[in-house]
Amino acid sequence: MITMDDIIREGHPTLRRVADEVTFPLSDEEIQTGEEMLTFLKNSQDPELAEKLNLRGGVGLAAPQINISKRFTALHVPGEEGQAPTLSTVMYNPKIISHSVQDAAMADGEGCLSVDREVPGYVVRHARVTVTYVDAKGQNQKIKLKGYEAIVVQHEIDHLNGVMFYDHINTDAPFKIDRGVLIVE
Structure with a gap:
């Protein structure tokens, strides 16, 4: 089981490395690791389990964050209260193939x-x-995401490219925003 002790922190060189593509068929270890990453996210969103296991809540976890420099990430984005998750999967070799002009x-x-x-x-x-x-299962998938889910996926894909979220923040004016940028609550 993955815990907070397995997650490497900023400053670790693996977080700044471009991760290697995963080859297919997937190894049993890659499948198992993906499942464990997804379980971590589900556990981290359960208040009782999170407290018991000392987990910080998360909606995404990329393999480089557990010191595996390979291109896969787990995502578990909860839905509204009592609803199914809006996104719950492990993505191997995810790639953004198109995006909106709007930020x-x-x-x-x-x-x-x-x-x-x-x-x-x-x-x-x-x-x-x-x-x-x-x-x-080795099946090719294609999904369109917007708003929060799109932001979560981009954050995780950044990890696969050695990019941290704060690399995107304007250091001179962190809260400056261009006109037309959608603010997601």
């Missing part, structure tokens, strides 16, 4: 399981993205 940013900024401090500022990303990836 978006989270109203409260972004956080990261690998960053133990608050970094204030708007993280400007694309408001909508189309992503291709391969699932754990």
Whole structure:
């Protein structure tokens, strides 16, 4: 089981490395690791389990964050109260194939399981993205995401490219935002 102790923190060189493509068929270890990453996210969103296991809440976890420099990430974005998750999957070799002209940013900024401090500022990303990836069964997938889900996927794909969320923040004016940027609550 993955815990907070397995997650490497900012400053670790793996977080700045461009991860290697995953080859197919997937190894049993890659499938198992993806499942464990998804379980971590589900557990981190359960208040009782999160407290018991000392987990910080998360909606995405990329393999480089557990010191595996390979291109896969788990995502578990909860739905509204009592609703099914809006996105719950493991993506192998995810790739953004198209995106909107409009940009978006989270109203409260972004956080990261690998960053133990608050970094204030708007993280400007694309408001909508189309992503291709391969699932754990080796099937090609293509999904269109907008708003929060699009932001989460871009954050995780950044990890696969050695990019941290705060790299997107304007260091001179962290809360400066261009006209037309969608603010996601």
